[in-house]
Amino acid sequence: xxxxxxxxxxxxxxxxxxxxxxxxxxxxxxxxxxxxxxxxxxxxxxxxxxxxxxxxxxxxxxxxxxxxxxxxxxxxxxxxxxxxxxxxxxxxxxxxxxxxxxxxxxxxxxxxxxxxxxxxxxxxxxxxxxxxxxxxxxxxxxxxxxxxxxxxxxxxxxxxxxxxxxxxxxxxxxxxxxxxxxxxxxxxxxxxxxxxxxxxxxxxxxxxxxxxxxxxxxxxxxxxxxxxxxxxxxxxxxxxxxxxxxxxxxxxxxxxxxxxxxxxxxxxxxxxxxxxxxxxxxxxxxxxxxxxxxxxxxxxxxxxxxxxxxxxxxxxxxxxxxxxxxxxxxxxxxxxxxxxxxxxxxxxxxxxxxxxxxxxxx
Amino acid sequence: xxxxxxxxxxxxxxxxxxxxxxxxxxxxxxxxxxxxxxxxxxxxxxxxxxxxxxxxxxxxxxxxxxxxxxxxxxxxxxxxxxxxxxxxxxxxxxxxxxxxxxxxxxxxxxxxxxxxxxxxxxxxxxxxxxxxxxxxxxxxxxxxxxxxxxxxxxxxxxxxxxxxxxxxxxxxxxxxxxxxxxxxxxxxxxxxxxxxxxxxxxxxxxxxxxxxxxxxxxxxxxxxxxxxxxxxxxxxxxxxxxxxxxxxxxxxxxxxxxxxxxxxxxxxxxxxxxxxxxxxxxxxxxxxxxxxxxxxxxxxxxxxx
Numbered sequence: 166x167x168x169x170x171x172x173x174x175x176x177x178x179x180x181x182x183x184x185x186x187x188x189x190x191x192x193x194x195x196x197x198x199x200x201x202x203x204x205x206x207x208x209x210x211x212x213x214x215x216x217x218x219x220x221x222x223x224x225x226x227x228x229x230x231x232x233x234x235x236x237x238x239x240x241x242x243x244x245x246x247x248x249x250x251x252x253x254x255x256x257x258x259x260x261x262x263x264x265x266x267x268x269x270x271x272x273x274x275x276x277x278x279x280x281x282x283x284x285x286x287x288x289x290x291x292x293x294x295x296x297x298x299x300x301x302x303x304x305x306x307x308x309x310x311x312x313x314x315x316x317x318x319x320x321x322x323x324x325x326x327x328x329x330x331x332x333x334x335x336x337x338x339x340x341x342x343x344x345x346x347x348x349x350x351x352x353x354x355x356x357x358x359x360x361x362x363x364x365x366x367x368x369x370x371x372x373x374x375x376x377x378x379x380x381x382x383x384x385x386x387x388x389x390x391x392x393x394x395x396x397x398x399x400x401x402x403x404x405x406x407x408x409x410x411x412x413x414x415x416x417x418x419x420x421x422x423x424x425x426x427x428x429x430x431x432x433x434x435x436x437x438x439x440x441x442x443x444x445x446x447x448x449x450x451x452x453x454x455x456x457x458x459x460x461x462x463x464x465x466x467x468x469x470x471x472x473x474x475x476x477x478x479x480x481x482x483x484x485x486x487x488x489x490x491x492x493x494x495x496x497x498x499x500x501x502x503x504x505x506x507x508x509x510x511x512x513x514x515x516x517x518x519x520x521x522x523x524x525x526x527x
Numbered sequence: 528x529x530x531x532x533x534x535x536x537x538x539x540x541x542x543x544x545x546x547x548x549x550x551x552x553x554x555x556x557x558x559x560x561x562x563x564x565x566x567x568x569x570x571x572x573x574x575x576x577x578x579x580x581x582x583x584x585x586x587x588x589x590x591x592x593x594x595x596x597x598x599x600x601x602x603x604x605x606x607x608x609x610x611x612x613x614x615x616x617x618x619x620x621x622x623x624x625x626x627x628x629x630x631x632x633x634x635x636x637x638x639x640x641x642x643x644x645x646x647x648x649x650x651x652x653x654x655x656x657x658x659x660x661x662x663x664x665x666x667x668x669x670x671x672x673x674x675x676x677x678x679x680x681x682x683x684x685x686x687x688x689x690x691x692x693x694x695x696x697x698x699x700x701x702x703x704x705x706x707x708x709x710x711x712x713x714x715x716x717x718x719x720x721x722x723x724x725x726x727x728x729x730x731x732x733x734x735x736x737x738x739x740x741x742x743x744x745x746x747x748x749x750x751x752x753x754x755x756x757x758x759x760x761x762x763x764x765x766x767x768x769x770x771x772x773x774x775x776x777x778x779x780x781x782x783x784x785x786x787x788x789x790x791x792x793x794x795x796x797x798x799x800x801x802x803x804x805x806x807x808x809x810x811x812x813x814x815x816x817x818x819x820x821x822x823x824x825x826x827x828x829x830x831x832x
Contacts, residue, residue, distance in 0.1 A: 189634075193641035239620050311811040312756075314568055314621060318749045330797035419605040455632075458625060496640035501633030509626035513616035 176462050178510035179477070189300025195494045203491055204484035204499070214483075216359075216369035222479030224249075224372070224433040224450070226378035229464060229471040230385050231429035233298075235313075236466045238422035239402040244302060244317025245430035246454025247311045247324030248349060252295035252431030254328040256438040257346050257445035259283075259290040261336065264350020268338050273347060281307070282350040284439065287353050291434040298324060299427015300420060307365060307416035313423070321454070329447055336445070344447035355439045374436025378475075381429065382468040388425075389468075398422050451482065452501075459504045462511045478504065538784025539781045544669055545735060546780075549574065549744075551672040552727030553751035554758070554765040555679045556720040560735065562760055563716035564696040566822040568624030569609050570724045570746025572631035575814070577602045577725025579635035582649045582732035582739035583642075591658045595729050596670075599659070602725020603718050610717035614710060618826035628748070634739055649732075649739040658734035668730035673766075675723070692716055696821035699828045709828050724748065738753040746804065753807045757814050760821060771810075775803045 187197035208218045226246045235242035249355030260266075263286060278286070302316040329344065336346040355373045359365040389395040400408040401418040409415055437449060460478055464470030485500035553570045560567040567573075580601035585594030599736030605627065605742040613624040658667045683689035691712055694702040699709045727747075750772050757771075758764035779799045788794055 189637070193638060195641070241625070243625065305808065305812055309812040309815055311808075311815045313623075315753050315811060316808055317748050318746055319808050322746055323528060323801045324805045325799045326797040330795050333797075334795060369595055455629060458622075461630075462622065494641040496646040498633040498636040498640065498646055502630060502637055505626050505628075505630035508629060509612055509618075509623060512618035512622040512626060513612050515618060 166333075171465055171467075174514045175470075178463065178507055178514055181510045182506040185506050186499065189502065190495055190499070193494055195492050200488050200492050200495050200499065203487045205340050205480060206484075207479040207487045208483050212364045213366045213369060216365045216371050218476065218479045218483050219375055220369060220371040220479075221482040222475045223378050223436050224453040225376045225456055225460050225475035225478050225482075226382065226435075226472060227289065227432045228430050228453045229460030229475050230381055230468060231426045232461035233464065233466040233468070233471050234389070234398075234429065235288070235422050235426040236383060237402045238398045238418055239405065240303075240306070240313050240422055240426075241458070242299065242302075242317055242418065242423065242426045242430075243314055243458065244299060244320050244454070245426070245457045246450060246452060247317070248295045248298045248320035248427040248430035249450055249454055250321075250324045250328050251298045251432040252291040253434035253438050253449065254331060254346075254445045255290040255294035256287045256434040257349055258331075258336070259287045260349025260353040260438065260443075261347055264353045266347050268347050273336075274350065277350065277423050278352065283350065283352045284355060287349075287439055288432075288435050291431045291438075292428045293431075295431015295434070296424045296428035299430065300424035303420040303423025306423075307419045312384045328445070332445055332447055334346065346445040348444045349438065353439055354443060355435070370441045372436055372440030374432070374440050377432065377435060378510050381432065385429070386468040394421065403425065430457070432487055456482075456504060459508050462508055533783055535781060539777050541664055542777035542780045543770060543774040544614075544665065545773070546659040546776035547769045548666065548669045548672045548734075549727035549730050549747055549770055550751045550754060550769035551676065551766060552668075552730070553724045553748055554754045554769050555675055555762065556723030556727070557752055557755045558679065558683070558720075558760060558762060558765055559692070559716045559723070560720035561755065561824055562696045562821055563692045563713045564699060564821055564826065564828070565610070565613055565713055565717050565720075566620040566624065566825045567717070567720055567724075568621050568752065569606075569627035570720075570751055571744050571746070572624075572628035573602045573605055573609075573721045573724035574728030574731070574744045574748050575628075575631035575742070576682030576721075577607045577650070578743055579631075579639070579728075579739045580652075580725075582652065583639070583732045585656060586650055586652050589653075589656045591656060591733050594733050595658065595726065598729035599722045599725050600732075602721040602723075602728070605725075606713070606718045606721020608720070610714045613717070613827070614713050617829075620825050620827075623671075632742055635739060639739070641803055647741055652733060652737045654737070656733075657737055658730065666730065666734045668726070670689075671726070678768045683762060688712075689728045689768075693821075696823055699823050701827075703828075703830065707807030713828070724751075726742075727751075750803060750807050753811050756820075757762060757810055759819065772803060772807070775806045778802055 190197040190200050208214055231245045232242050262274055263278045264283055265274045265275045302313045305311050305316050306313050332346050338347050357372045359367050397413045398418045400413055401415045405415045460474045464474035481500045485497040488495050489497035490501055536600040557567045557570055577598035581594040581598030584597035585591050609627050612618040613620050636646040639649050660666050691707045695709050695712050703709050731743055754768035754772055779802050
């Protein structure tokens with residue numbers, strides 16, 4: 166019964182969003198059925214389609230988990246975008262400085278470490294730097310009480326500007342017209358899954374980070390429901406004053422939740438920098454940090470729900486490209502609009518979901 | 528020194544007023560909503576609704592005042608949707624507000640993509656069709672903003688509506704017992720909030736610039752919210768706080784022209800761009816302790832039977 170309730174309301178929200186989205190498509194003079202069939206049919210048809218869908222879902226699993234952990238502590242982390250930006254730059258920086266990068270015959274590196282040292286070091290950079298950037302609004306909230314929503318938004322702008330500065334002035338290959346860093350050393354690359362799984366076509370960049378994302382779903386579940394820290398974090402989210410009365414420090418939990426949240430968002434860098442682009446590329450993120458909010462809400466802030474919701478939004482992210490290309494009027498912003506409406510409906514239906522459960526309990 | 532310095536100061540003064548204008552409208556908008564007890568994280572999206580609608584209607588009609596009015600109306604309608612989610616469905620106000628913001632990050636692009644075949648921006652509006660400027664480049668909207676502050680003050684503190692609104696934000700139960708229709712009042716307050724924020728957004732697309740571009744508010748809705756907190760939810764301090772934030776944005780325009788690195792090179796643009804955002808965080812951290820929000824802020828009202 167409980168599981169049915171958990172699935173039913175998110176499904177209602179998604180269907181309602183498609184109805185409203187359909188009306189919008191009709192209003193701008195296109196066929197909703199055509200647009201929606203393009204949106205959904207290019208995601209599961211073949212191994213290639215499905216591989217791409219999983220590739221788009223991977224960063225969303227990380228950011229969805231990031232937002233969900235903060236939500237469980239009663240915080241809304243809108244800063245996942247900035248957190249994954251600083252993490253990606255840090256990852257690329259370590260990959261350049263310790264990966265033996267040579268640019269125009271000149272070495273930019275301090276060392277040329279073997280892969281079994283370099284890859285963990287790069288991952289550590291992603292996690293630590295993401296965690297620090299996420300921890301800042303946590304500290305600001307705990308120490309001064311300033312709202313994490315405003316601070317994380319401000320930190321997004323700051324993060325994107327700062328990494329753009331470092332890329333432009335210090336780590337761009339001279340003469341490169343694109344705002345991107347030099348490539349990381351080859352020892353820092355992580356393998357693509359098509360090397361091990363022959364049914365995934367070679368042009369699908371799905372990489373090892375997808376397995377890491379699944380592992381993180383499990384670890385976040387264990388942390389939140391099987392450890393004392395996770396219990397305390399959720400207790401603060403449920404009722405901060407009751408938690409404090411019970412001897413839990415809400416301030417400590419707020420900083421912890423935001424740091425873990427930032428670290429999870431930072432892990433996006435592992436798949437993107439080490440597994441896909443192999444450098445830091447300005448505006449590499451398709452607003453994954455913001456999509457993570459929809460993923461977490463639709464997934465009811467539970468790791469399993471986040472995983473399923475991330476795949477659903479991965480479908481939208483892949484599908485919107487086809488909608489853009491094969492409809493006369495609908496652009497790929499359709500995905501963004503559907504995502505926003507889904508968030509709105511999930512927020513509205515929360516009341517019904519909670520009330521139903523309370524009634525069922527009586 | 529003096530003549531250059533005076534020139535810089537005059538330039539900075541006008542730049543600050545221009546930058547403060549959208550913040551003042553959004554800040555006053557947030558004031559109505561939050562004094563009635565509804566958090567308004569959606570200011571950013573409401574501004575974008577105003578900016579987009581005003582740009583489209585001004586481009587189509589060639590009349591900026593019709594555009595401004597249409598923008599304000601669009602903000603009001605979108606705010607009604609937000610109010611419906613927050614008041615009727617008792618949705619989490621921060622989450623619903625962010626949904627409105629995300630919607631406005633995508634919907635204008637979707638619509639302009641369909642009508643102008645360009646999802647990045649709307650077509651350029653001729654200079655003569657933009658909101659007019661008076662006395663040395665002060666926009667019509669800036670004057671309106673400065674007029675709006677005493678009007679809002681009067682409405683909030685000197686009218687029965689304002690008294691009821693403030694009572695609703697502090698103690699909706701008591702206001703209800705005294706005969707105030709809490710629900711209707713909150714709807715009204717949120718819609719006023721949307722209209723004001725949208726006028727601020729409209730200024731960006733048909734006053735300060737000549738077209739709508741994606742996410743052109745660049746966080747101003749959130750900076751206005753920070754100004755509101757800094758101003759302790761009072762109208763005249765909202766004006767001062769917005770002028771302060773407008774000044775920080777004015778600095779980003781003036782500084783690169785007059786200040787160079789010791790090496791004689793330009794200061795990297797990125798360091799200039801982040802000034803308003805960094806100051807927002809610092810000011811929020813420094814002053815929030817002394818600020819007291821309306822007591823019922825963010826709490827949905829349930830009538831007791």
